[in-house]
Amino acid sequence: MKRIVLVNPPYSFWSPEKNYLRPFIGTLPSLGLLSLAGVLREKGYFVKIVESASLGLSFLQTQEKTLQEEPDYVGLTCTTASVENAFQIAKGLKENHPNLSIIVGGPHITALPEESFRRCRSLDYGVIGEGERAFPELLEALENRGDVKKISSAVFREGGEIFVNPRRKFIENLDRLPFPAYDLLAFFPGRYKPPFLNYLRGPAASFASSRGCPQSCVFCDRSVFGNRYRYFSEGYLAELIVFLRRTYKIRHLIFTDDQFAASKVRLVRFCEKMLTQNLKIRWNCDARADSLDEETLRLMKRAGCWMISYGVESGSQEILDGLEKGIRLEQVETTVRLTREAGIRAKGLFMIGLPGETEESIRRTGDFLLSLDLDDMNLAKFTPFPGSPLYEKIHELGSFEENWEKMDCMNTVFVPHGMTAEQLERLFLEFYKHHYTRPRTLWNFASMVWKSPDSWRRFLLNAGSFVRFARKNRRIVERS
DSSP, X not given: OOEEEEEOOOOTTOSGGGGGGHHHHOOOOOHHHHHHHHHHHHTTOEEXXXXXXXXXXXHHXXXXXXXXXXXXXXXXXXXXXXXXXXXXXXXXXXXXXXXXXXXXXXXXXXXXXXXHHHHOTTOOEEEOSXXXXXXXXXXXXXXXXXXXXXXXXXXXEETTEEEEOOOOOOOSOGGGSOOOOGGGXXXXXXXXXXXXXXXXXXXXXXXXXXXXXXXXXXXXXXXXXXXXXXXXXXXXXXXXXXXXXXXXXXXXXXXXXSOTTSOHHHHHHHHHHHXXXXXXXXXXEEEOTTSOOHHHHHHHXXXXXXXXXXXXXXXXXXXXXXTTOOOOHHHHHHHHHHHXXXXXXXXXXXXESOTTOOHHHHHHHHHHHHHSOOSEEEEEEOOOOTTSGGGGGGGGTEEEOOOGGGOXXXXXXEEETTOOHHHHHHHHHHHHHHHHTSHHHHHHHHHHHHHOHHHHHHHHHTHHHHHHHHHHHHHHHHHO
16 A cells, blocks of 8 residues: 655744744644545545644654655645745655655645746656645556656656646535545644634634635635635535534634635525534634625524634725725625624734835724724735736836745735835834724733633743733834
């Protein structure tokens, strides 16, 4: 039986100076690897997963855990934030076992296959797009001396050149896929937690219930799953929830879909299934503010929805229009209010340093945040990711440091025309300061920590690093 080890490399932001963030950002596993592992196991392969990103493993630990399984193949998944670390792991594995076949996939490889293979000579093969069909076919070709040139979505080297085969069609019936191989995760579910304050009680698990986003936001990378919306049926989801509850005592489910509410018909059927089968589990999701109404929100609440994260991005309508967001600020205000009235927590997702941004537009976003009745918020530093439409013309819109290791939404790699990196950093910290010093925010924070046993344990265990983080940022703001 052929042995395969699938590895999720650590992200670039897990550096010593930023380790204070680890307990608060969350440690959910790679769902792509879990799905692929389930498929490969059905095909008769012996599969192991090394989830180094979630477990905080070092490069050496990752290599040791991988090699101790004596694999015939190693599969690495690569986001832009982890690709340099994946390269380092691949190089280390090759130095120990030169004949080991290393196969890569994921959003970064899909967006930039040739450049990735040029940068890392330790990569043997790759898969672009969805991997559940292409990866097993590639393995079969490699084992039976087949022609890799005939495998759709495969990336390979030949005679010093890099070849990328045409993409295969998307998987139409997602219900035919097995459940994610949660059982292959070491220490599941205890070591895999959502972001701090993003759930009430654990254990928790995550799942992507759909693929593809029908929207046209120019900052999003849709290279892997495309624009066509496909989803698992409500029957599949109900069976998965029953399985997670019975097997792992899961109390909370995080849906990681780009747009959980893209189809109202599907959303309503799912909620009704949750109610008719009495599937008592809390869940979170992401949604657009123009995709939900009062009736649907109240149904979601009855079906166990605990929090909805809305991609607000900016408080400037001009900036939103430039992003082709297709949404009005008035819609955000209305939907956030209706969400809170339905008894569901509302979280806002914002970005700073977008193309066309000015200090005035950023302050407008800060004012808009304070005007909304949000329970929580997240602020990211705009990063032009490969595969997004903006990436293709980003150098026309400002200065861009294309350093993959820094492209994690936590570093300032893009500065729009007319602004400076120092200015963006100061405004970023002020943004957080204004939000987290509000009495309402502090009360909400304290209330959540008190209500959630998992939250107050995590906070107490990591209070020291949180205080150091706050003091460090206060000093930066004071110097600005």
